[in-house]
Ligand SMILES: Nc1nc(=O)c2c([nH]1)NC[C@@H]1CN(c3ccc(C(=O)N[C@@H](CCC(=O)O)C(=O)O)cc3)CN21
C-alpha cells in the first residue's frame with residue numbers, strides 16, 4: 604500500500620516541486636475508483652448541489668448533505684486526503700457555529716480537513732478551526748457561494764485592485780495556517796504570482812499552469828455532467844456517451860428477449876419442479 608497523503612504531504616510536495624492532484628467525489632464507488640487510481644486528495648465539494656442534486660448553484664446545499672456524502676466517500680478511501688466543503692452559511696454566523704459544523708464533517712463524515720470560501724472576511728473562523736486542530740484549505744478567486752454578490756460564475760481578479768485583494772487574502776490565509784489554497788477562475792498570471800509568493804500549495808481550477816496542484820469536478824472531466832462546461836474543463840473521457848450507449852443496449856436486449864441468458868439464471872432440481880407443478 605502506498606503511504607497516506609496527509610496535510611504535511613501537501614507542503615512537502617510544494618517544497619519538492621511535485622504537482623498535487625485533487626478530484627471531487629460524492630459517493631463510495633467513485634471515491635474508491637479515484638483512490639485506487641492514485642489521486643492525492645478527494646474533495647467532497649458543495650458542487651454536489653449541481654452534480655448530485657440538480658440545483659442551479661451551491662447555495663441550497665446543507666451541512667447534512669455534505670455529511671451524508673462525506674460518510675460515503677470516507678468508506679471508499681484508503682490513501683487520499685479527504686477534504687469536505689463547508690456549505691453556505693455553515694461558517695458565516697459565528698465562530699461557535701463554524702467549529703461545531705466543521706467538527707461534524709470530521710467526526711461524523713470522516714473528513715480529514717475542511718474547505719471554506721473567502722479570505723479576510725472569514726479569517727477569524729479559519730484561525731479558530733486551526734486552533735481546534737481542524738486542518739483548513741482556503742478557497743479564493745471565484746467563490747461560488749458568493750454567486751448572488753458576484754452576479755454569476757465569472758473570472759475574478761482582473762483589475763489591479765481585485766487582484767491585489769486576492770493576493771492579500773492568500774497571505775492572510777497562509778499566516779492563519781491553512782495547508783493549501785484553492786484558486787478558482789483567476790487569470791493565469793495572478794495565480795502564478797500567488798503561487799510564488801506563498802509557501803502553502805495553490806490548487807488551481809481555471810487558474811492556469813503554474814499552480815502547485817490541480818482540481819476538477821470528476822463528472823466534468825469524465826463527461827458525465829453537461830448542464831454547463833466551464834472553459835477550464837478538459838474532458839479526459841466521455842463516460843456520458845458510454846452510459847447512454849450501454850443503457851440503450853440493455854433496453855434493446857430486454858425488449859428483444861436477448862437478456863438475460865441461461866448463464867445469468869439460477870437452477871432448481873427437477874424433483875422440486877415436478878412437486879411444484881403437481
Ligand atoms: N460541475 C461543476 N463543475 C464546476 O467546476 C463547478 C460546479 N459544478 N459547481 C460549483 C462551481 C461553479 N463553477 C463554475 C460554473 C460555471 C463557470 C462558467 O461558466 N464560467 C465561464 C466564464 C464566465 C466569465 O468569466 O465571463 C466560462 O466560460 O468558463 C465557471 C465555474 C465551478 N464549480
Ligand SMILES: CC(C)C(=O)C(=O)O
Nearest residue numbers: 627648649650785808
Ligand atoms: C470546484 C471545487 C474547487 C469546489 O469547491 C467544489 O467542487 O465544490
Ligand SMILES: [Mg+2]
Nearest residue numbers: 648649650688
Ligand atoms: Mg465548493
